[in-house]
Amino acid sequence: MSKPTPLSGFPELLPAQRAVEQQVLDTLRHVFELHGFAGVETRAVEPLDVLLRKGDTAKEVYLLRRLHETSADGHAGLGLHFDLTVPFARYVLEHAGHLEFPFRRYQVQKVWRGERPQEGRFREFTQADIDIVGRGELGTHHDAEVARVMVDALRRLDFLPGFTLQVNNRKVIAGYYAGLGITGGELVDEVMRQVDKLDKLPVESVRGELVGPVGLDDATAERVLALAAVRATDAAALEADVRALGVTDPLLEEGLAELVGVLGACAGLVDDRVSVVADLSVARGLDYYTGTVFETRLRGWESLGSICSGGRYDALATDGRTTYPGVGISFGVSRVVVPLLARTGLAADRAVPSAVLVALPDEASRAHADAVADRLRARDVPCEVAATPQRFGKQIRYAERRGIPYVWFPAPAGTDGETTEHEVKDIRSGEQVTADPDTWTPPTEDLRPRVQAKEQQ
């Protein structure tokens, strides 16, 4: 086979980069579990009617087809999941009898979308979701909770740039519009869709759309834009800014109270890398969000769009008798990690887990070297034995190439007692000392690969 070409949209990482992604995944899992979320994995495929329940999105779903498919449709009626929310909703219905509600779960898996790839947008990528789902009811304090958990996870990834969590509430938007006399589901949705473009288009363009194709009068359009211009980082300012717009409506009040609640609950998480802001221009295009909505921007990486989004669904799932409301948030692992690796020098300081290379003087000593390695491993020191008994200079170079910080020189296997001692060399400093394989341990920072940001591109 000649050299294979890469497949666009299906990113693969080299070991030193994968180590970074794994550290991200380890951190996410650790924090999600710290907050009491249970891990779930769902199958990669769902029946098409489950996947397509939310609308006409068939063209972006990858279908499953046997090579010798003989059915009338030419496929098995199964597709790869394109997010983790839809499979989770199905999972909740299927296993409702065995779950305790409110049910809190995290789910980190690959998903697939038949889109044209771009930076941070792939056809196969990893998402990390957390959701809390209730049976019949779910308190709005959980909206703040999922935000807090995700912020807690992201802030611990200290090699990532800082970020801003943007929060809004659809009830605020819908209530405000109702107060302005904008009614009717379609019109409200269309106005929201235009407002949602404010982060990409200049205000004038959006205003033009609102008074033109959408059909608002100038004054109403202006007030719609006024709401979308509100930004606030504390509850008092938010309430003051919204009230100053002079619209009153019961739904607006309800949404505002929820939004204030989320903002207040997240206040303690803010530091110089993390900000949380009520941004009333955030609408999310999806019509199934019913209350709180989230988006997240990475500082300096705004072109990536939102790297972590989600919100509240009053009806995440329903079986006709029972409705399961949910609130969740999803972090785009690949969307962040892959561009970051590509555009900065971010990588692990070694491509292999080994902290120690056990040198091999000659092939006859392999069993002895293996035994030394096992004594190190017994105390959780990752190590490997040199592949071939080359001269030691080459074995040191072997370690250096891989970023392994220590080379271990075993004491000769004496038949009448060991007269010499084991030695271990830190190949960065050149320092070499005698050591006991049953007690020697590298400094903690050398035990595992470390993630380091190299020079910016």
Next chain:
RNA sequence: GUGGGCGUAGCUCAGCUGGUAGAGCGCCGCGUUGUGGUCGCGGAUGUCGCGGGUUCAAGUCCCGUCGUUCACCCCA
């Protein structure tokens, strides 16, 4: 799906009006046959994406195709 850019050594790239495929980095060896990095000397790189055409002659020009990339569209 639409439009533009780009495909030459492991990597980054140069290659003029068509005339014997190059550089840097990396890699391998030796100096130094059980202690690397620096330095010196030496060495190997290749279906110039693929197919066809024009030509005495194509990496170079033309057509097609595949891949890749950026933008648009879309975005759960």
